[in-house]
Amino acid sequence: MALKRQFNAIKYRDPAWLDADGKPWLKTIHRDAHAQPFAHLAQAWDTFFKDIKAGKPAHAPKFKKKGRCRDSFYVANDKFRVEGKAIRLPKVGWIKMAETLRFEGKVLGATVSRTADRWYVAIQVEVKDCDFYRKRSGDGVIGIDLGVKAIATLSTGEVIEAPKPFKRALRRIQIRTRRLSRKLTSANVQVGWKPNQPIPKGARLPVSNNRQKSAAIVARTHARVANLRADFLHKLTTNICRENQAVVLENLNVRGMMGNRRLARAIADVGLYEFRRQIAYKAKRYGTHVVIADRWYPSSRLCSVCGWNNDALTLSDRAWTCPHCGTHHDRDINAARNLERLVTATTLPEASPSSDGGAATEGVFVAVGQVTPVRYNSITESGQEEKVRTFARDFHSRKA
Numbered sequence: 001m002a003l004k005r006q007f008n009a010i011k012y013r014d015p016a017w018l019d020a021d022g023k024p025w026l027k028t029i030h031r032d033a034h035a036q037p038f039a040h041l042a043q044a045w046d047t048f049f050k051d052i053k054a055g056k057p058a059h060a061p062k063f064k065k066k067g068r069c070r071d072s073f074y075v076a077n078d079k080f081r082v083e084g085k086a087i088r089l090p091k092v093g094w095i096k097m098a099e100t101l102r103f104e105g106k107v108l109g110a111t112v113s114r115t116a117d118r119w120y121v122a123i124q125v126e127v128k129d130c131d132f133y134r135k136r137s138g139d140g141v142i143g144i145d146l147g148v149k150a151i152a153t154l155s156t157g158e159v160i161e162a163p164k165p166f167k168r169a170l171r172r173i174q175i176r177t178r179r180l181s182r183k184l185t186s187a188n189v190q191v192g193w194k195p196n197q198p199i200p201k202g203a204r205l206p207v208s209n210n211r212q213k214s215a216a217i218v219a220r221t222h223a224r225v226a227n228l229r230a231d232f233l234h235k236l237t238t239n240i241c242r243e244n245q246a247v248v249l250e251n252l253n254v255r256g257m258m259g260n261r262r263l264a265r266a267i268a269d270v271g272l273y274e275f276r277r278q279i280a281y282k283a284k285r286y287g288t289h290v291v292i293a294d295r296w297y298p299s300s301r302l303c304s305v306c307g308w309n310n311d312a313l314t315l316s317d318r319a320w321t322c323p324h325c326g327t328h329h330d331r332d333i334n335a336a337r338n339l340e341r342l343v344t345a346t347t348l349p350e351a352s353p354s355s356d357g358g359a360a361t362e363g364v365f366v367a368v369g370q371v372t373p374v375r376y377n378s379i380t381e382s383g384q385e386e387k388v389r390t391f392a393r394d395f396h397s398r399k400a
Contacts, residue, residue, distance in 0.1 A: 004038040029073075030090040036074035072113035080110055087121060103127050115226075116219040134285050138243035143339030145299065145332045146250055148266045151275065152236065153332035155340040160236065165228035166269040169221060176218045183211040229271050237278040241286040248339040249276060251295040291343050299335040303327060 011017065011034070012024040019025045026034060044061040051058035081088045085097045089112065105127040112121050143155040151162035166173075187205040188194070199205070240247060254273045258264045283290045293299065301310045308324035313331075321328045 001038070001042070003041075004035070007034075007038070028091070030075065030079065032076050032079060032090075033073040070113060070115075072111055075110045075112065077107045077109050082107070082123070089121075097121070101125070103131060105131070116223040117216050118223070132285060133287070134242070136242055136245065136286050136288070138245075140244040141246040141340060141343055142240070142244045143248040143336040143342070144240070144250075145335040145339065146252060146272055146275065147332060148263065148270055150332065151270050151272070152240075153336050155333070155336040157333055159332070162270045163228060163232050164266075164269045165225045166265070169225050173218070173221055173225075176214070176221060180211070180214040180218055183208065183214055187211065229269070230274075233271055233274055233278060237275060237282055241279065241282040241288045244288060246289040246291065246343045247279060247283065248291045248293060248343050249279065250297075250299065250339065251292045252276075253295065289343070293339055293342055297338075297342075299338040300331055302334075302338050303329065304334050304337040304341070 011026050017024055017026060041061060048058050048060050075089060079090050082097075082101050085100055086094050087097055087110075088094050101123060103125045105125045108124040108126055110121055110123045112119065114120070145153040147153065149161075150159045152160040154160070184205070187208070188197070188199075190206060191203075193199065252272060254267065257267050257272075279290060282288075298309060301313045302308070303310070303322040303325065305327045306322065306325040308322050310320060310322070313320060318331050319329065320331065
């Protein structure tokens, strides 16, 4: 706030911030556009110091530069008005929207942003509980094994393949990116710089119309890839939360997996972290209980029938046969069924560290794997509050 007060004291009087006519150029934009960033900066520093105290990896805020960041600005709730399929923004006027405002309630604010050559407005609305919560269409219990080849393998045996839009568009992206790169090289030669020479700080290359068109084409291609992935994930996660009262997921180390240069592109194309993020917040709307299995829980190695632990299983083994009971397992389906057991409280023989996988060990029936239930909210109007309480009571009694 002290920095903001200093800024307000000089923003209209500093000679460096005057245009060619001697007028402050900040008056040409709305006040919220240059006032809200101070709130974002305060939040960023607060998060930075909290992460340091908690011992987490901390990242200090970085400067944003026009043309090298996501273009967006904030508008307070009393500075814009929505009427049907139109919105009135300060300094801009009335603009047509693709659809009307979906929710009725108290409007808190709006953020206008640009993706490629399209502009979006995200309006924050405070709604009633009856509008926020949703009714479930089913009360199933399901375990989900996440992967790269198939994004989700369900304990019911269903395998859901990911569309992988980036992989399909990779050839087009490479061609269009090379076209843009050649135009940048031409701009370097035009000002007398060598192609491999770094551009001096503060220097600007001449921008041609063809270069702007080429950059817009590349941006539209990436935006289409992101939209295809988001559409698939939203439909999948909504169906899972709508049809099940309990969902079990793995606690994958996605950041560590992205460190593998051979798998990073495929993992990012599937969207494993986004899948779990959407499940977490949609479960609150549908009153779905989410259980996160411990990261070291051997879901793929345990036999889902007898509980024998296959210590010799490797990542290349996609199917295996249990020598203890003779059951043939698909690796992913077996893992999903073991995850489902964590929430249904079905006990399995305790995993043995012996070389034979515990086949010769007498089964000591205990609940295997640690679980961390995600906080959820229940739905009062639809009667699911009683269902969730009953489920949680039965779950904890079985676990005890």
